[in-house]
Amino acid sequence: MYDVRYSYLLEQFSDPAPILAEIGRLVATGDFTLGKPVAEFEKRFAELIGVRHAIGVGSGTDALKLPLKALGIGHGDEVITAANTFIATVGAIAETGATPVLVDCDDSFCMNVDQVEAAITKKTKAIMPVQLTGEVTDMGKLMAIAQRHNLPVVEDACQGILSEFAGKRSGTHGIAAGFSLHPLKNLNVWGDAGVVVTNDDGMNEKLRLIRNHGMKNRDEIAILGCNSRLDSLQAVVGNWLIGQTSEITRRRIENAAYYDAGLAGLPGLRVPPRRPNVKHVYHLYMVFAERRDELYQYCLDNGIEAKIHYPIPLYQQEGLKHLGYAPGTFPVTDRHAKEVISFPVDQHLTRAQQDRVIETVRKFCHGR
Numbered sequence: 001m002y003d004v005r006y007s008y009l010l011e012q013f014s015d016p017a018p019i020l021a022e023i024g025r026l027v028a029t030g031d032f033t034l035g036k037p038v039a040e041f042e043k044r045f046a047e048l049i050g051v052r053h054a055i056g057v058g059s060g061t062d063a064l065k066l067p068l069k070a071l072g073i074g075h076g077d078e079v080i081t082a083a084n085t086f087i088a089t090v091g092a093i094a095e096t097g098a099t100p101v102l103v104d105c106d107d108s109f110c111m112n113v114d115q116v117e118a119a120i121t122k123k124t125k126a127i128m129p130v131q132l133t134g135e136v137t138d139m140g141k142l143m144a145i146a147q148r149h150n151l152p153v154v155e156d157a158c159q160g161i162l163s164e165f166a167g168k169r170s171g172t173h174g175i176a177a178g179f180s181l182h183p184l185k186n187l188n189v190w191g192d193a194g195v196v197v198t199n200d201d202g203m204n205e206k207l208r209l210i211r212n213h214g215m216k217n218r219d220e221i222a223i224l225g226c227n228s229r230l231d232s233l234q235a236v237v238g239n240w241l242i243g244q245t246s247e248i249t250r251r252r253i254e255n256a257a258y259y260d261a262g263l264a265g266l267p268g269l270r271v272p273p274r275r276p277n278v279k280h281v282y283h284l285y286m287v288f289a290e291r292r293d294e295l296y297q298y299c300l301d302n303g304i305e306a307k308i309h310y311p312i313p314l315y316q317q318e319g320l321k322h323l324g325y326a327p328g329t330f331p332v333t334d335r336h337a338k339e340v341i342s343f344p345v346d347q348h349l350t351r352a353q354q355d356r357v358i359e360t361v362r363k364f365c366h367g368r
Contacts, residue, residue, distance in 0.1 A: 003303035053204035056230025060180025063194030064092035067176035131160030134281035164279035262358035285345035
C-alpha cells in the first residue's frame with residue numbers, strides 16, 4: 001500500500017525458519033515457564049545494559065509497574081512522570097493505586113527536569129522519567145533532585161534500549177528501570193514482553209518474587225505477587241535477536257542523521273535539537289511541522305506511511321480526566337501534539353526510501 005512503510009516486521013522476519021527451529025527444540029523440552037531460555041536472555045540483557053540483574057516480565061507496562069510495587073508504592077502515594085508520555089507509563093502508576101503527577105516536556109521529548117521540584121509533595125514516593133523516542137532525560141540534574149528529596153527513580157526506558165546520557169546508559173541511573181520488547185522496539189520479540197533491570201540485590205529478589213505470585217518455591221508464598229513471567233517462547237526470540245541490537249541501533253542512528261541533513265532548513269519544518277551528551281537511539285524519528293496535519297496527509301497520499309505520536313495529549317484523554325488537569329496546563333506537550341510527525345527510521349530502510357521521504361517533505365514545504 002505504501003512505497004515507504006512504517007512497520008518493518010515482514011522484512012525482519014522474512015525467514016523465520018531458524019527461530020522456529022529453536023522454538024521446536026524448546027517444545028521438545030517442555031521447558032515453558034521461567035526455563036533456561038529466560039535465564040539465558042536475562043543474563044544477556046543485563047550484560048547488554050551493563051547492570052547486575054535483569055528480570056524478564058510479561059510486558060513493558062509490567063516492567064514499570066513491578067518496581068513501583070516492590071518499592072511499596074500504592075494508594076495515597078504520588079509518582080511524578082512526563083505529561084507527553086504513552087499511556088503505559090501512567091497506566092502502570094495507576095495500577096499500583098498511586099496517583100500520576102505530570103510535568104511538562106521540552107523539545108527533547110523528555111520531561112523538563114526544571115519543573116520536577118515544584119511537583120514534589122509530601123505524598124511523592126518516586127519519580128519516573130521517560131526516555132521517550134529513544135531520547136534521554138537530563139538524568140544528572142534529575143538524580144540530584146531525587147537525592148536531595150530522598151526519592152527513588154524508576155526509569156521508563158521502554159523506548160530507550162542502549163540510549164545514554166553523559167556516557168551512562170539508560171537503565172543504570174535509578175533503583176530500577178523498565179524496558180519493552182514490543183515488536184517495533186530495537187530489540188523485539190513476537191508479542192508482548194518486558195524486562196526490569198536493577199543493580200540492587202534486594203530489588204532483584206523482590207521483583208523475582210512479585211512476577212511469580214510471590215512464590216519462594218512450589219509450596220511457599222513469601223509475599224502477594226502477580227503472574228508476569230517472560231514467556232520462554234518469547235525469550236527464544238529475544239535470544240535470537242539480542243546479538244543484533246547494537247548493529248540495529250547503529251543503523252537507526254545513521255538513518256536519523258541522514259534525515260536530519262536532508263530535512264534541515266526547510267520552511268515550516270524544524271528538526272529537534274540534538275544534544276551532544278545524549279546517545280539518542282531513535283525508537284521514533286520525529287520532527288516539528290507547522291502544518292503537521294496537512295503534511296501528514298500529503299505523505300500518506302504520496303506513498304509515505306508517516307505516523308503521529310501522539311495527537312491527543314495524554315492529560316486531555318477521556319480516561320484521565322479524573323486527574324483534574326485543565327486544558328493548557330502543559331503547553332509544550334500541547335504544542336507537540338499539534339506539530340510532531342514521525343517518519344520510518346528502522347534498520348531495513350534503504351537510502352532510496354529515505355530519499356523518497358525527504359523529497360516528499362521538501363515538495364510539501366516548498367509548495368510544489
